[in-house]
Amino acid sequence: MPDLIAENIEKQLGTAQILRGVSFQLQEREILALLGASGSGKTTLLRSVAGLEQPDGGKIEIRGKLVFDASSGFEIPAEQRGLGLVFQSYAIWPHRTVFENVAYGLRLRHTPEAEIKERVNKVLKRLGLDHLADRYAHQLSGGQQQRVALARAMVYNPPVLLLDEPLSNLDAKLREDARAWLREIIKQTGTSALYVTHDQTEALAIADRVLLLDRGLIQEEGAPEKIYGAPTNRFAAEFMGSNNRFEAKLAEVNGQKGRLEGEGWTLWGQMRSTKKVGEAATGFLRVERTRLSNGPGANCLKMKLASALYLGERWEYLFHLGELHVRVWGEERLPEGEYWVSAPENSLWIF
Amino acid sequence: MNRALRSLAVLGVALVVFGPLGLIFYQSFLSEAFFFPTAHLSFEAYRYVLTDSGFHSAFGTSLIVSLGMTLISVPLGSLLAFLLARTDLPGKKWLEPWLLVPIFLSPVVLAFGYVVAVGPVGFFSLWSKALIGRVPWNLYSLFGLVLIAGLTHVPHAFLYVSSALRSLDPAVEEAARVAGAGVWRIALTVSLPLVLPSILFSASLIFLLGFELFGLPLVLGDPAGLLVLTTYLYKLTNLLGVPSYHLMAVVALSIVVLTFPLVYLQRRMLRTAGRFAVIGGKGQAFRPLPLGALRWPAVFLLVLWLAVTVVVPLVGVTLRSLVSSWGEGVKLTEVLTLGHFRDLWGYPNLVRGIVNTLLIGAIGGGLSVGFYAIVGLAAHRWQSRWVSLLDYLVMLPRALPGLIVGLAFLWVFLFFKPVAPLRTTLFSLWIAYTVVWLAYGLRLISASLLQVKPELEEAARITGAPQGEVFRYVTLPLIRFGLMGSWLLIFMMFVREYSTGVYLLGPGTEVIGSLIVSLFGTGALDLISALSVIEVALVGFILFIALRLGVSLHA
Numbered sequence: 080m081p082d083l084i085a086e087n088i089e090k091q092l093g094t095a096q097i098l099r100g101v102s103f104q105l106q107e108r109e110i111l112a113l114l115g116a117s118g119s120g121k122t123t124l125l126r127s128v129a130g131l132e133q134p135d136g137g138k139i140e141i142r143g144k145l146v147f148d149a150s151s152g153f154e155i156p157a158e159q160r161g162l163g164l165v166f167q168s169y170a171i172w173p174h175r176t177v178f179e180n181v182a183y184g185l186r187l188r189h190t191p192e193a194e195i196k197e198r199v200n201k202v203l204k205r206l207g208l209d210h211l212a213d214r215y216a217h218q219l220s221g222g223q224q225q226r227v228a229l230a231r232a233m234v235y236n237p238p239v240l241l242l243d244e245p246l247s248n249l250d251a252k253l254r255e256d257a258r259a260w261l262r263e264i265i266k267q268t269g270t271s272a273l274y275v276t277h278d279q280t281e282a283l284a285i286a287d288r289v290l291l292l293d294r295g296l297i298q299e300e301g302a303p304e305k306i307y308g309a310p311t312n313r314f315a316a317e318f319m320g321s322n323n324r325f326e327a328k329l330a331e332v333n334g335q336k337g338r339l340e341g342e343g344w345t346l347w348g349q350m351r352s353t354k355k356v357g358e359a360a361t362g363f364l365r366v367e368r369t370r371l372s373n374g375p376g377a378n379c380l381k382m383k384l385a386s387a388l389y390l391g392e393r394w395e396y397l398f399h400l401g402e403l404h405v406r407v408w409g410e411e412r413l414p415e416g417e418y419w420v421s422a423p424e425n426s427l428w429i430f
Numbered sequence: 431m432n433r434a435l436r437s438l439a440v441l442g443v444a445l446v447v448f449g450p451l452g453l454i455f456y457q458s459f460l461s462e463a464f465f466f467p468t469a470h471l472s473f474e475a476y477r478y479v480l481t482d483s484g485f486h487s488a489f490g491t492s493l494i495v496s497l498g499m500t501l502i503s504v505p506l507g508s509l510l511a512f513l514l515a516r517t518d519l520p521g522k523k524w525l526e527p528w529l530l531v532p533i534f535l536s537p538v539v540l541a542f543g544y545v546v547a548v549g550p551v552g553f554f555s556l557w558s559k560a561l562i563g564r565v566p567w568n569l570y571s572l573f574g575l576v577l578i579a580g581l582t583h584v585p586h587a588f589l590y591v592s593s594a595l596r597s598l599d600p601a602v603e604e605a606a607r608v609a610g611a612g613v614w615r616i617a618l619t620v621s622l623p624l625v626l627p628s629i630l631f632s633a634s635l636i637f638l639l640g641f642e643l644f645g646l647p648l649v650l651g652d653p654a655g656l657l658v659l660t661t662y663l664y665k666l667t668n669l670l671g672v673p674s675y676h677l678m679a680v681v682a683l684s685i686v687v688l689t690f691p692l693v694y695l696q697r698r699m700l701r702t703a704g705r706f707a708v709i710g711g712k713g714q715a716f717r718p719l720p721l722g723a724l725r726w727p728a729v730f731l732l733v734l735w736l737a738v739t740v741v742v743p744l745v746g747v748t749l750r751s752l753v754s755s756w757g758e759g760v761k762l763t764e765v766l767t768l769g770h771f772r773d774l775w776g777y778p779n780l781v782r783g784i785v786n787t788l789l790i791g792a793i794g795g796g797l798s799v800g801f802y803a804i805v806g807l808a809a810h811r812w813q814s815r816w817v818s819l820l821d822y823l824v825m826l827p828r829a830l831p832g833l834i835v836g837l838a839f840l841w842v843f844l845f846f847k848p849v850a851p852l853r854t855t856l857f858s859l860w861i862a863y864t865v866v867w868l869a870y871g872l873r874l875i876s877a878s879l880l881q882v883k884p885e886l887e888e889a890a891r892i893t894g895a896p897q898g899e900v901f902r903y904v905t906l907p908l909i910r911f912g913l914m915g916s917w918l919l920i921f922m923m924f925v926r927e928y929s930t931g932v933y934l935l936g937p938g939t940e941v942i943g944s945l946i947v948s949l950f951g952t953g954a955l956d957l958i959s960a961l962s963v964i965e966v967a968l969v970g971f972i973l974f975i976a977l978r979l980g981v982s983l984h985a
Contacts, residue, residue, distance in 0.1 A: 131888050157891040158900075164892040170885035174907045183903070184893040231893065241892075 080143050081106050082271040083128065083239050089136030089149075090123050090295075097123045098134065099295040105239060110265055110272045112286035114279060116318075119292040125241055125275045129164050130157030142238045163232030163270075167244040169224045171216035177203070177227050178212040184235040202230045206264070222253050229261075233268060240265065240272040246281060258284050279319055283307060291315050311351060313430035316363045323369055323405045323422075325362035329354050329429070337429045342401050344380050348427030364427045369407045371396075372421040379419045380405075387413055432897060439808035440816045440823070446865050447826050450838030451686075453845060458679035465844060475676035485681070488662035495576055495647070495658060496640025502580025504633045506735065507587025512617045513728050514588075515595040516603065518718040520729055527973075529732075530589070530983045531740050532582045534969050536926040538645030538946050539962040540582060540743045544569060545649060546959065547746025551757055554742065559758075570654040579646050581739045583639060587632040594628035595621060603719060613719045631699045638692040641685060642831035644929045649950060659685050660833055664932070675841070682834040689829035697825060744966060751959035770960040780957065783940035784964060786856060787925055790941060791968075794860040795920040798871060799913060801864060806875035807901055811887065828869045832930035835866045840933045854938045862930050867923055874919060878912025879905070915981035922972050925965060 083105035090098040097120045105111050113121040126132040128139060130146065133154065139147040141162070146155040163184075172180055178199055185195045203209045206226045216224060225245060232240060245261070246254045262285045265272050276282050282289050283303040291299040291306060291314070299306055299315035310316040317324075330340035337350040339362050346362065354360045372379050382398035382405060389412075396413055398405045398420055405420055457464055461472035479485050513519045514526055532540070548554045548569050555565045568574060598621065606620045622629065644660040651661060663681040666674050721728055750756065753765040774780050809817045827835065839862040843853035852858055864871075882905055890900045906913075928943025935944040942965045949958050976983070 129888075129892055131891070156896075157888070158894050158896050160892075161894065162892060164889070166885045166889060168883065168885050170883065170889040172886060172889070172904055183890070183895075187894040187899070231889070235894075 082109075082142055083273065084138075084140040085124070085128060086138040087136060088124060088127055088134045088139070090120070090127060090132065090134045092123075097295055098127070100136070101292070101295070101297055102137075103290055103297065103300070105271050105273055108266075108269055108271055109288060110262065110274055110286045112274045112276060112282035112289045113292060114276060114282040114289050115292035116277060118294075120295040121275045121277075121292050122243060124292070125164075125243055125273060128239075128273060129162055129241055130155065130160050161235075161237055162239055162241055163235070163237035164241040165225075165228045165232050165243065165245045167247055169216075169228040169248070171219075171224055171227055171231075173216045175215075176212065177208060177214050177216075177219070180216075180227055181230045181234050184231065188235060198234060199230075202234045206230050221249055222257065225249060225257070229264070233270070237270065240268075240270050242272060242274045244276055245274075247276070247278070254281075261285060279307075291318065293318070310428070313352070313361070313363075316351070316428050316430060321366040321406070323364045323366060325364070325403065325422075325427070327360060327362065329356055329358050329360040332356055336424070339429060341403055344400055344403060346378055346380070346422050346427060347424045348422075348429045349425060351428045352430045354429070360429050362422075362427050362429050364422050366406050366408060368423055368426040369405060370421045370423070371407060371409065372419040374419055376419070376421065378424050378427070379421045381417055382420050383417050384413055384415055433814075436808040436812055436814075437816055439805050440820050443805055443820060443823050443868070446861065447823050447868075450835065450842050450865070451826065451830070453841045454679045454682050454686075454834070454838050457675050457841065458683050460676050460679075463673045463675035464841070469676075472676075475680045479677055479680040479684070484657065485662060488657040488659050489684075491572070491647075491651075491656055492641055492643075492658040492660075494572065495579055495643065496637050498576035499579035499583055499640050500633050500637045502577065503583040503636050504587045504629060506580075507584040507632065508591045508622055508629055509617075510584065510732060510735070511588045511592035511595055512621055513721075513732065515592045516600075516617075516621060516719055517613060517721050517728070518725070519721060519732070520725055525729075525732060525736075527977055527983070528736055528740065530585050531973070533585045533589075533983075534922045534926060534973055535582075535740070535744075536645065536928050536943055536946075536962075536965060536969075537582065537643070538649060538928045538943065538950075539747060539926075539965060541578070541646045541649035542946065542950070542958055542962055543743025543745075543747035544578060545746075546750040546756075546955065547742050553746055553749055553756070556758060569650060572651075572654070572656060575647060575650045575654075575656065578650065579640065579643060581735065582646070583636050584735065584739070586636055586639065587629070590628045590632040590635070591622075591625055594625035598624055607719070613721055613724070616719060627699060631696060634692055634696050634699065638689055638696070638829075641689050641692075644831060644833050645947070648947070659688075660831055660929075663833065667933075678837065682837065685831060685834065686829050689831075690826070693825045693829045697821075747959050747962045747966070750955060751963045770956045771964075774957065774960055774964075777957070779937065779940050780945060780961065782938070783942050783945045783961070786859075786940055787942045787965070787968070790856055790859060790863065791921045791925040791972075794856065794863060795924045796917055797860065798864045798867065798924075799875075799917045799920055802868070802871035802875045802916070803909075803913060806872055806879055807905065809876075810879050810901075810905070811884065824869045824872055827865050830866070832862075832866045832927065833932055836862050836930040837933045838862075839865075853934070854936055856939060858934050859931055859939050859941065862934060863924055863927060866927070866930050867920060870923065871916065871920060874912070874916040875909075878909040878916070881912065882908045915976065915979070918972055918976040918979075918981055919983070922969050922976075925968050925972070 081104040086102050088098050088101045101124055103111070113124060115121040123132055127134045134147065134149060136149045138145070138149070141160060145153065146160050147153065181199045181202065182195050185198060200209060203212055206229060208223065208226055208230060211219065211223060219227065246257050249257055258281060274285060286303060288301065289303055289306045290297050293314050299310055299312045306315060307319050310319065325339055325341065325346060327339040327341040329337055330345065331338040332350060335350055336347055339346050339348060339360060348362050380400055382400045385397045385399045388395045394409045394411065396407045396409060398407065398418065407420060458475055459471050460469045461474050462469045510529065514522050514529070546552050548567060558565050602624065603616050603620055606616045611619065641659060643658060647656065647658040647661050648664065651658065657665065659681065663678055666678050666681065751770055752767065753762065754767045754769060755765055809820050839858060843850055843858050886908065887900050887904050890904045895903060926943065928947055931939065931941045931944030932947050935948055942961050946958050946961055
């Protein structure tokens with residue numbers, strides 16, 4: 080049985096349709112990322128599951144128990160859903176110690192005092208917070224606060240852990256460490272987790288499965304490798320990673336392959352849509368799959384180096400061919416001149 | 431707190447607001463006071479009042495006073511706000527709390543202070559006569575009244591404009607400076623235009639307060655024969671010999687009809703005000719604009735305003751409380767005495783008044799803050815039509831001068847027999863005060879509640895706490911400092927309150943403010959000045975504590 084089932088969730092705010100019928104399931108022990116830009120509806124979806132927002136349509140079940148059904152007006156309030164939620168701002172109660180923050184959920188569940196002490200200390204120890212039990216939020220660093228928020232949400236073993244951009248308030252270095260650590264902790268606990276983020280690297284790294292949301296709809300769904308490496312949807316192809324775009328006309332279709340024709344160039348790629356010959360189409364090619372070639376070859380274009388930017392871990396070259404601009408990553412400074420740019424046919428997706 | 435409890439709180443507010451107002455409405459259509467058996471439905475009262483030339487001239491005077499004081503206080507308040515919020519005015523940290531002092535002083539005390547300081551035989555008038563041979567001012571004139579009303583309402587403009595200026599991104603001023611603008615040009619072309627909504631809002635507020643003025647026109651207008659709407663109402667009480675409640679009800683309603691649209695307008699303005707402001711989210715330290723050579727003239731302006739508005743009346747009333755008599759040819763050093771304060775103890779009603787003032791301020795104020803907190807929490811994070819109803823409900827008492835609320839509650843206690851015994855207890859006064867200060871109190875509470883980030887409460891709900899438990903565990907502990915500050919502010923407001931108690935004044939319900947008003951008719955200057963000094967000392971003491979505790983006076 081899935082830990083969480085959301086069916087056809089709709090939410091209207093004023094005149095804006097925030098969610099337009101989103102359905103998904105969260106399996107046992109699974110980490111599911113809700114990925115999307117701001118305004119995509121991902122946080123509204125999470126808050127709907129939590130019970131902090133009331134959707135206008137749809138149905139939500141937690142471990143087989145109905146908690147919300149718009150058609151019958153049934154709703155279990157947030158406090159009775161038994162979920163754990165890690166807030167983006169952590170929301171540590173500033174007037175309570177770390178220990179009290181974490182213990183509150185157990186107190187509300189009338190856990191005996193001795194057991195509270197044991198369980199809180201256990202979870203604090205696990206998250207490396209045991210020496211901070213008597214501190215207040217303002218005496219903690221951002222990373223420590225984030226761990227307190229996690230401890231508070233986990234201590235009463237909620238069926239589903241909800242995380243709303245939990246790492247976005249950490250600075251970049253800390254965030255990279257926290258990524259690995261967070262996945263490890265959630266996996267050890269064995270709980271399932273719904274993880275909202277706008278950071279695609281974070282989503283790919285932490286989640287077992289990713290839901291890509293845009294304008295209130297699921298655009299793409301699947302394992303991280305599939306979402307990034309083999310998108311079936313134009314939005315997903317464009318949203319993920321850094322891309323070169325080839326705006327052109329579809330000149331020829333041959334089975335799964337298609338040929339794009341622009342001003343002074345032509346390239347073969349994989350057909351990812353049902354466009355017909357003669358229609359305008361766009362090719363997407365991840366920048367890291369775009370290569371420099373020693374000489375002319377299949378799917379190679381001769382382009383002029385317009386500029387080269389040094390980014391630290393790599394160089395980024397910008398090539399021009401008329402109106403067509405292509406970015407390529409490389410390892411060294413390139414002298415001015417013309418180069419052969421290779422666009423591997425299997426990585427160029429035509430939508 | 432569940433839905434039923436929340437709705438109950440809103441209904442409670444509706445009851446205390448609509449009850450008295452409804453009674454005024456009903457009374458205005460009766461031929462005489464409602465307790466006469468011969469009273470019947472009639473338009474007689476309307477006919478009398480609306481054709482009375484005294485009412486017409488009172489209306490005209492109210493209009494002139496309102497306009498005049500707005501024209502004085504808004505430009506001056508805005509200028510002072512700019513100086514204190516945005517420039518390197520010397521000593522501004524030290525001067526700022528003083529700017530708000532007039533808000534906490536009872537207008538009737540101030541007015542009385544002016545009478546004994548700059549009235550025809552006031553201290554300053556006689557000193558001026560001795561020095562230059564004449565008195566170059568005339569307190570008892572329309573101009574005098576407008577000027578004093580304007581000067582004492584500068585803080586209201588200052589409060590709104592300075593808080594808007596403080597949230598203005600300093601970068602917009604720095605950009606003007608870099609472009610070559612001097613400090614005055616920046617004020618007139620950048621800073622003040624950007625906070626125009628707040629300036630207009632304060633103007634409409636002060637215009638509204640103009641119609642509700644009572645203490646100043648009572649004391650200063652009377653000798654010159656000037657009546658405004660509220661003093662016209664007050665005079666009606668004693669005019670006909672029998673209680674002319676039906677006429678008073680018509681006048682009261684006419685004031686509400688004038689003020690309510692203003693309150694509604696302000697609500698609209700407040701909603702659009704946010705669109706104008708350029709808010710700097712970073713809150714970084716910025717360098718104040720240098721005033722240069724104008725520093726000292728600016729300080730002088732501020733100090734002059736303070737001297738005229740606060741120092742002169744307070745010095746007057748304090749001196750008057752310390753002299754046995756005063757007039758031409760009297761030497762100050764020969765008449766000094768503490769006798770008036772001793773005399774107070776000979777009047778049981780005055781002693782009760784002082785004790786009652788303390789009780790209603792400290793305990794009543796605390797209870798009122800409790801009531802405001804319950805109402806505030808009821809509306810807190812509740813998306814319901816009840817909350818918009820509450821918004822409108824709260825607007826009504828703002829349109830009601832304290833004098834009228836007090837009158838209405840007097841009628842409530844006379845009209846509804848089961849609550850009649852409460853009329854002669856402090857409860858009658860407390861409930862009237864609570865209604866008069868409802869909007870102010872709720873604003874204090876909601877300012878505190880706004881500081882509580884919603885996630886803190888949501889976190890508790892997710893953890894499993896029902897709504898009431900969320901308030902108990904998270905919200906209330908987080909606003910307890912705000913509640914204490916609100917209590918101190920309400921304490922001061924209740925101590926300085928005078929008009930609300932005027933009609934409820936009786937054995938057992940005396941307070942300093944209403945006693946001063948009633949003593950004023952008897953001309954007992956000695957007792958009035960001693961009571962005034964006690965009231966000012968009380969307010970000053972609480973203000974001192976509030977400032978020491980870091981309570982923000984910017985409500």
